[in-house]
Amino acid sequence: MQSQDVAQRQSSAPAGPTDPVVDVEQAEAALVEHYPRLVRLAYLVLPPSLGRNRRVLTAHSLTQRALPRGRTSTSVIPAQSTGQGRDGDPGYAFLRLQVLRTALEAALPLRRKAWPKRSQLPPLLPQVWGLKLFPRSGGADELALDQRLSALSAPARAAYVLRGLEQLADPDVHRVLTAAGVDDTEAALGEADAVPAQYALLDSPEFDPCSLQARPTDLMRRRQRTKAALAAAAALAVSGALLGLPGDGWGPDGAAAPSYAQNPAAEAALDPSRLTKVSPTTWRSSARTDFSVWPARGDLTGDRALLRRALAVWARPGETVQVSTTPGTPSGGPAGPPQLLYAGNVDNARVVILHDGLRLARYAEPKDGTAGAALDFARTDGATGAEANAVVLDRTDGNVRYLTAPWVTKVAERDLLKPSSGAMDLTITDGVTTPLASPAIKTGSCASWNVLQITDDSGTRLMTDLGELVPARLTTGRPGKTHDAAGAESLRTWAPFACSLFAVRGQGVRSVNAWQYAEQPLPDASGTAAWVCTRAETWRGGGERALAQFHTPGGTYGAVAAKAENVPACGTRDPHVLAGVLWKSEAGTWYLLAAGSRDTASISTTGGVEQTAQGNLLAVPAKKGTQAGLKAILTDGRSISGLR
Known part of the structure; x- marks a missing residue:
């Protein structure tokens, strides 16, 4: 069921037949989650003639203007994803199209008898005076690729980036380019064929306008x-x-x-x-x-x-x-x-x-x-005990070395995705560990997530490299009663959700907790699903991110059902959470499933499905694509809404 005021929330660009219809809340959530990738997409498509500083600022400006207009309080419950990443997210598809459209407009030459488009002018915001900003320099391969891309037309650059960065097949690239206003998509695809398919390089820091260097101008x-x-x-x-x-x-x-x-x-x-x-x-x-x-x-x-x-x-x-x-x-x-x-x-x-x-x-x-x-x-104020156990010493060729605290007696490497596999001992020499594979620079699929297992006189704990100097501590348990994720049960809890740590890389994360707040028997005798909330706490005390995730029996990965930033939910201050998901049984029937923490007295839905269930679980038949809002009453009488 689509929202009734969709037309009021589209951008100023004319809507085409392939434009995704999306609720503004979906778009906002997608922008928060995928902002670095959208800015990278804009940066790669923008004409290199702008210069690196203006490309950076323009890429951020175009991405920040991509949201649809208008507001709505409707909470969208997404359909269960069968994989990881952005596939099937209409909010992300909408934003990608808007960013691509304006980046292509920015590449158009100015005409004497026509007013320039907004994207062709220097961005009003963001603006930095007295500094030039540019991404970190890559290697010779990245430089060569940048030179080849600069020789392409803007539509050809867009085609290459959609193939490589977004991993779209040519028919999908054709569809997106057409929706973005490209007249001759076949020519664009043919021109992009002239550049070697070095798609892995597109994830290089050379093309990352969110990780910048600042230098004075004059x-x-x-x-x-x-x-x-x-x-x-x-x-x-x-x-x-x-x-x-x-x-x-x-x-x-x-x-x-x-x-x-x-x-x-x-x-x-x-x-x-x-x-x-x-x-x-x-x-x-x-x-x-x-x-x-x-x-x-x-x-x-x-x-x-x-x-x-x-x-x-x-x-x-x-x-x-x-x-x-x-x-x-x-x-x-x-x-x-x-x-x-x-x-x-x-x-x-x-x-x-x-x-x-x-x-x-x-x-x-x-x-x-x-x-x-x-x-x-890296900020480390208040670091004690486990938080002062290790520091990243060096990253080379996808591996990381740590300098450990003097009280650390043993270190090992463990794959968080494989809880039943053992830990591989690492050697410590004068506090320095032998190298282990770092998940912080992973690109593409998530087939493993290697973490550092540290043992001292107080016990064993897990730390993960998130691209910063201090590794983040991994914990499990109800907020306020968390413990280190080192035991067999904790490892099983974390395994399906390890890859969700991608979302908090480079955010100044101090610790990440995984809390299984509910188990739900699935309809049609499909087994029992787990509801887990992962919450990342930061060193600065702001920017916390909470993800409510849903894991079905036999699945390798969990699916993100809801997410939010800068909210107390799922944390010590407010140890409650409510989330829902559309799920399809093996019998082919769609259901709206929802779960709250154990002190939830009742759950109600509004919108496409109107139903109330007593207790902390809800399961009702629904249609594919149904949109609904969630509300719960706690045992103390307080009302909470779904995490979003």
Whole structure:
């Protein structure tokens, strides 16, 4: 059943026969979940002649304008998906079409006798003054592919991207291009055939406009010509943002940018001799179990020149330094001398890890120089015990090495998708683990999810790499009574939902909990399904994501039934959850299934199906494509709506 005000919620672009009809709530949910992919799609289709900075800003602008107009309070209960990802999501299909249409418009030449389209003009928002933003540089293969794509017409680029990034067959590409306004789709597909099918490269950081580097534009000229810039420079000098180097002058140091001011506090923070180095035995007698009692390890802890470069780059990274920060993490220089956790040779790089009480900073440079140096930041305030057990030391060729806490006695690698398989022991040398496969850089299908299993005197726990310096802790159990996901039952709970961790990579996640809040006997004697809520908590205390997932007997993966961000549901503050899904039995009958947590007294549906069931489970016959809203009454009389 389609919503009655669909026409009011379409974008200003004319609707074609293939345009998906979608509720605005569906579109909003799809935009939140798939925003990075939609922006990447726009970036790849936009004309390279715009320049990387304007392509980045335009890609974000087009994606943010893709939502349909209007509002509705109707909650859409999606049909059960037979696989993972975006397939069959009308909200995503609608947004993809809108983004593609406007990106193709942006590639059209301006005409003298016609007003320019909005997408052909520089974006009003987002806008950044004084900075140029561009994705991280890839390798030679990515550069070659970018050059080949730049030689294609916009429709041909769109065809190539839909084939590679979206993995659409040619008939589907033809349909989408036609809906986006391309007149000659066959010519576009034929032109795209001239570019080698290096589709895996489209997932490279080279084409990721959500993971950016920032550099000044005309900084020196503006500093010379405007009093405001000079005043700002003076203020920065006072606050220590433009920091000087101790001892040997004020010029560039390695990959660091030049310094133009001297400040005693800044000098102290950047003096390698003032770094805090904790004794290797301090942790044994300390009541604390956090990063403050980690000893300084590695074979280069006495390399003053390396430590000086790491501190200088932290304070003022140069133009060639690749800088990344987890959300909510300040990236400015240290306020005082930080603590050294590690300095040593790792694979083909020299790595330094520093801690200032609130953040971890990881500096890495090639062994043969400082070109290509990288600086990563992660927020760690309040990390204790399990949260201070390990730090990512290095990622190479799809593998990751960890630096573990001094109290860790054993580490192993485990596939979260295979709960019955054993754990493979890893070797620890001076706190450094042997490499294990990282799921953080996976693309395409999800056939495994390798996690780090850590054992210390307090027990065993699982940590997963989500593309940040600090791995996220995995737990199970009812909110407020969670425990580490290490036992056999916890492993079975997590197995069908491991791949949903894709959705929270790079979000500053501190821990992820999987809570099986209900079991539901399926109609037509189809067995028993599990309802599980996975909730990711962040270091910054915002941006939490909750997913209600549905898993049927014999299925490898769970299906996302509902999702929400920045809500207390399924967490310690509000340990309740309600979600529903359309499900088709083996007999071919469609049902509307819903489940709430155990303190749910009744569940009611509105819209396409109107029914009330006592208790925390509901199962009623329905038609395919039915839309309905959910509402539940808790045992304490409070009313809650479905997670969305």
